[in-house]
Amino acid sequence: MNFKQMFQMQKELDERIRNEHKLMNVNLIDEKILAFQVELGELANETRCFKYWSLKQASPKEVILEEYVDGIHFLLSIGIDLQTVDISVEDQENEGNLTKQFSMIYEQSSQLARTKVKKEFIELFQQYWFLGTLLNFTSTEIEAAYIGKNEVNHQRQNQGY
Template sequence: MKVEKLFDMQRQLNDRIISEHRLEGQDLLAEQILALEVELGELANETRCFKYWSNKPPADRHIILEEYVDGLHFILSLGIVLKFENVEIQTIHFEGSLVQTFQRVYDLITKLHEQKTYESFTGLFDLYLFLGKNLGFTHQEIEQAYYDKNEVNHQRQDEGY
């Protein structure tokens, strides 16, 4: 995965949004963390992994992937704001169900919000990548979906989203 390219693309989108919405000098960390938590919830909702009461299947794979990369946009934004862009991806394995993996990602978001350390950021980043793998996505699929959604996000800015 070309993490440097993802960070560069995200920085360009962030800079555009900040400029066009006149947000220069504002601390948006709390908003970005909440946005990531919301996106993670939307992803969990599409997987339906926690809906033990329902027989309805998960959303189509492409919808789950799009929700996944929405969260990746905010993780990259957090890395930019906190100046943790020089990450080396660590292949990790988390023992637990999909539900437990989602819960652990939430825990790590909270940890990052409280500590704002490189270790808490990379732990979150690595577990989020593991979540993507656990959902059945390759790094190549994630990367391409990120490129596609980044383009959509720029188009939305063009349209006054």
């Protein structure tokens, strides 16, 4: 996984957004963490893993991957703000409970909102990456989807999003 390239792409998008929206000297970490949490909720909703009352199936894999990558965008952006761009992920067994993993990530993101320390960010990033493993995404799929969504985000900025 080429995290260095992804962080660089995110940095370029972030700088563009900050310039175009006149936010160069504004600390946006709280907004980014909340945005990440919102994206996490949207992802959980698409997986339907917690909807014990419903027989409806999860959304197609492509939809879930797009929602997952939205979260990656905000995590990369948070990492840039925390000056934590040299990151690696550990391989983990693909065993776990999606609902518990979502809850753990919510908890960790709330902890990061309170502390804003690198250690908490790294743990959050690793747990989110593990969530991708639980969702059966490969590194190649995640990277390709991130690159594609980054392009979409630039196009949205072109259109005054």
